[in-house]
Amino acid sequence: MFRGPAADRQAIAELNGTYADGVVRFDAATWGSVWAEDAHWNLMGNTVDGKEAIVGFWEQAISGLDAVSFINVPCMIAVTGDTATARVQTQEILKMKDGTTRHVGGLYEDELAKIDGEWRFTKRVFKIVAEYGA
Numbered sequence: 379m380f381r382g383p384a385a386d387r388q389a390i391a392e393l394n395g396t397y398a399d400g401v402v403r404f405d406a407a408t409w410g411s412v413w414a415e416d417a418h419w420n421l422m423g424n425t426v427d428g429k430e431a432i433v434g435f436w437e438q439a440i441s442g443l444d445a446v447s448f449i450n451v452p453c454m455i456a457v458t459g460d461t462a463t464a465r466v467q468t469q470e471i472l473k474m475k476d477g478t479t480r481h482v483g484g485l486y487e488d489e490l491a492k493i494d495g496e497w498r499f500t501k502r503v504f505k506i507v508a509e510y511g512a
Contacts, residue, residue, distance in 0.1 A: 382457025389497050390457070390490060394450050394466055397499075401448040404440060406433050414491060414498040421504050445473040450486075460492040468504075483508035 380387055393412050400409025410433040418425065419432045426435045440446070447470065454465040466486040473479050489501040 386457040387455045418501045447471040462490040464488040
């Protein structure tokens with residue numbers, strides 16, 4: 379269900395695009411730009427608090443990759459004033475440095491806030507819903 383002003387929902391969809399662009403290019407500055415300073419990230423049970431720690435954890439997580447294809451699709455965005463919730467489906471193809479490949483389908487459960495006029499993730503919880511090649 380998509381609710382709230384179309385301009386805000388579009389901005390949140392574009393925020394997800396920025397996130398994906400950072401992932402594919404291994405660009406920590408781009409990827410990190412989508413987070414609030416006091417954000418919380420739960421990546422498959424690993425909880426990290428604060429933007430700086432989140433970016434550091436992500437850099438460690440991607441260190442075993444040679445390449446990644448990352449596609450995400452917002453399947454729900456609900457905006458209420460300067461806060462929002464969203465669900466985002468992901469499809470990833472991960473080429474590991476050891477030569478193996480993983481295919482992962484995932485789901486983000488998100489909370490966002492408009493901070494200084496820009497949407498940022500304040501909380502992201504990711505779980506794998508389907509995977510092969512692990």
